[in-house]
Amino acid sequence: MFHPLAALLPPSIALAAIQLPGREARLGEPPFTRMAPLVSAMADALAPALQQPTAFFGHSMGALLAYELARELVRRGEVPPVSLIVSGRRAPTFEGHEAPLHPLPDDAFVAELVRRYDAIPQAILAERELMALFLPILKADFAVFETHRHADGAPLPCPIGIYGGDADPQTAEMEGWAKLCAGPAKRRVFPGGHFYLVPQRQALADALADDLGVLVDAG
Numbered sequence: 299m300f301h302p303l304a305a306l307l308p309p310s311i312a313l314a315a316i317q318l319p320g321r322e323a324r325l326g327e328p329p330f331t332r333m334a335p336l337v338s339a340m341a342d343a344l345a346p347a348l349q350q351p352t353a354f355f356g357h358s359m360g361a362l363l364a365y366e367l368a369r370e371l372v373r374r375g376e377v378p379p380v381s382l383i384v385s386g387r388r389a390p391t392f393e394g395h396e397a398p399l400h401p402l403p404d405d406a407f408v409a410e411l412v413r414r415y416d417a418i419p420q421a422i423l424a425e426r427e428l429m430a431l432f433l434p435i436l437k438a439d440f441a442v443f444e445t446h447r448h449a450d451g452a453p454l455p456c457p458i459g460i461y462g463g464d465a466d467p468q469t470a471e472m473e474g475w476a477k478l479c480a481g482p483a484k485r486r487v488f489p490g491g492h493f494y495l496v497p498q499r500q501a502l503a504d505a506l507a508d509d510l511g512v513l514v515d516a517g
Contacts, residue, residue, distance in 0.1 A: 306503035311510055314347075316340070320435045329438035333366060333446040341370045353381040353510050357495060359443050361387035365478065366446075368454050380513050382479055383459035383506070386466060386492050389474030390448035400440040404433055411436065415492050457481030459509050461502070463494030484509060 300315040307313060318336070320329030330336035340363070348371070356364030361384035372378050388394060399410050408429065423429065458479035462469030464487050476483035486505050488498045495502050 302499060303503050303506070306500060308507050308511070311507065316344075320438060329435050331438045331441040331445075333362070333442050336442060337363065337366045337370050340367050341374060341376070345371065345374070345376045348377050348379075351380045351513070352377075353383065353513065354379040355383040355385065355506065356387075357385040358387050358492070359439055361385055362390060362443055362446065365390070365454075368456070369451065372452075372454065378454060379456055381457050381459065381481075381510060382454060383461060383509065384472070384475050385461040385495065386463065386468060388468045388471035389478070390446070391474040391477070392471045394471070398440070398444040400437045400444055404429075407433070407437065453478055453480040455480050458483050459505075460485045461488065461495075461505065462486075463488055463490040463492060463498075465489075465491040466494065468492065 300313060304313040317324055318329065319327035330339070344367070354364035354368060356362070364379075364382060365384065368379050368382055396414075399407055399414075402410065408423070412423070456479055458475055458481065460472050460475050460483060462472055469487060472485075488494045488501055488505075490498055
């Protein structure tokens with residue numbers, strides 16, 4: 299998903315994509331279903347590699363993961379990110395009223411997932427065996443963020459970028475992110491829905507290069 303961005307970024311910015319259990323090469327590993335153990339495992343694995351200046355970018359559930367990972371690193375006395383960029387996810391302080399999806403029966407879960415996000419290609423929807431493969435992973439992801447409750451704390455000591463698609467309802471619910479970091483907040487809205495970052499990959503790369511380039515130049 300993120301590898302194509304690497305070729306679009308300037309040489310001064312190296313991209314490292316995080317692959318969670320249950321995905322692609324890690325398909326045989328059970329996915330996490332709760333935020334705290336997932337973030338703890340990420341901090342254990344990534345802390346040694348974060349001694350050089352690092353920015354976190356997360357989309358959708360990944361935005362929450364990036365934020366909570368940064369908080370966990372601060373709690374541990376590790377080096378926090380020099381910037382946090384969150385995309386396609388309402389602020390964790392926003393009080394939404396959508397019913398949780400992860401407890402639903404499979405058919406109802408898929409129907410509601412398509413209605414809310416239009417997130418599953420028709421080719422996969424038509425293949426029951428493929429859906430049976432992906433459903434446990436999707437439900438685990440939803441369990442991670444639907445059972446998560448935001449805990450108040452000190453703002454992160456870094457700037458924040460807030461990215462979203464102009465047709466994604468969650469974009470209007472992202473304003474609260476600005477208060478969760480002590481540094482300045484920069485907002486960017488791209489054409490598209492929840493998954494704007496696929497058709498807008500070049501625009502996303504340009505935005506990242508612009509926002510992170512300031513930090514590279516300052517360093």
